[in-house]
Amino acid sequence: MLLLRNFSLYANGHFNSYQFEASDKVTDNISTVFSRNQGGYNYYEGTITGTYRTKIGNKPLLLTATGAGDGWNKGFEKVQGMLSAIVVLKQSATTSLCAGLYGTTLYDKLPVIPIITYWHQFNPDLSIDITLPSRTYLRYQFSNNQRFSIGASMENEHFYMESGIETLPKVSFFNKTTIKPGIVYEYIINNHFYLTARAGAAAIIKGGLYKRNRKSVNGDPYVEFTQPMTPFFNLGFSYNLFK
Numbered sequence: 333m334l335l336l337r338n339f340s341l342y343a344n345g346h347f348n349s350y351q352f353e354a355s356d357k358v359t360d361n362i363s364t365v366f367s368r369n370q371g372g373y374n375y376y377e378g379t380i381t382g383t384y385r386t387k388i389g390n391k392p393l394l395l396t397a398t399g400a401g402d403g404w405n406k407g408f409e410k411v412q413g414m415l416s417a418i419v420v421l422k423q424s425a426t427t428s429l430c431a432g433l434y435g436t437t438l439y440d441k442l443p444v445i446p447i448i449t450y451w452h453q454f455n456p457d458l459s460i461d462i463t464l465p466s467r468t469y470l471r472y473q474f475s476n477n478q479r480f481s482i483g484a485s486m487e488n489e490h491f492y493m494e495s496g497i498e499t500l501p502k503v504s505f506f507n508k509t510t511i512k513p514g515i516v517y518e519y520i521i522n523n524h525f526y527l528t529a530r531a532g533a534a535a536i537i538k539g540g541l542y543k544r545n546r547k548s549v550n551g552d553p554y555v556e557f558t559q560p561m562t563p564f565f566n567l568g569f570s571y572n573l574f575k
Contacts, residue, residue: 339387350491372480375491377402392420394432401535404492406503409544412438418447438546469516477520483512486537492544500541500554507549508539508557512564528569535561 379400386393398414398494418432427555428451435444445465453459461469461481469483490507522526540553 338393340383342381343379343385344381345376346493348375348489349373350489373491373493374405375402378448381447387420392423394418394420396552406492409492410438410546412436412546416447418491453468480520481516481518482514484511484515484532486511493541495541495555497555503544504541504555505544505549506539506541506557507553509537509544510526510534510539511537516565526572528566528568528570530564530566530568532538532564533561534564 344388346526348417349372356435368529377400379398381396381398384395386395388485390478394417399410400414401408401411403409404460406514414434414436416432416434418430420428420430422429430449431449434447448462448464450462451459457473457495459471459473460472463469465486467483467485469481469485470479471479471481473479477487486509488507488509490505493504493506493546494502495504513533514530514532517529519527536559538553539557539559541548
């Protein structure tokens, strides 16, 4: 991480391992789609993000550019770029309102989407935090280091995989978008360690297999993935190196 007066630069990396056992509901045999690797797949992604703070008129403006690359068990895959411009329309001790645009490469539909963020503190303990289109939460701070939140978030999971169907591309891009209503508990253990627990239910908005170039991810998949609403529970620990 690099911090200057009006510019900041961050590097980030993450790794996901997807393990599954998939079967055909009709025959009870191993799913044809997932038969090539019944054990699962690994997904890797690294990003570099730069943010520049300036003004447009008398309003603060945040310009952000991100470069990302990903890969999986079989090697490196795609590079993509993301740009956003956010204007701070209102900023006070109890209220913040921002609006802007977010754009990305690779996809051939909806390459630019609007972003609206709103935060308001009703009292020292209660606030609302909205970032459209990704999340909405009502938060209650019941101590200096603990808070509960209730609301919903929209999340995306994806990885590359080989299917067992001859008429499909040898390598596909699996993408799943879910809406997750639930509750969140956050606890600051000390200056460096944080605990987060989440519980709720997850419902799929859209999911399936796409071409590995991702051009059609915002369109219809060539194999659709459905799943009933399922409960979830996540427990996570975070470490902040810079505090």
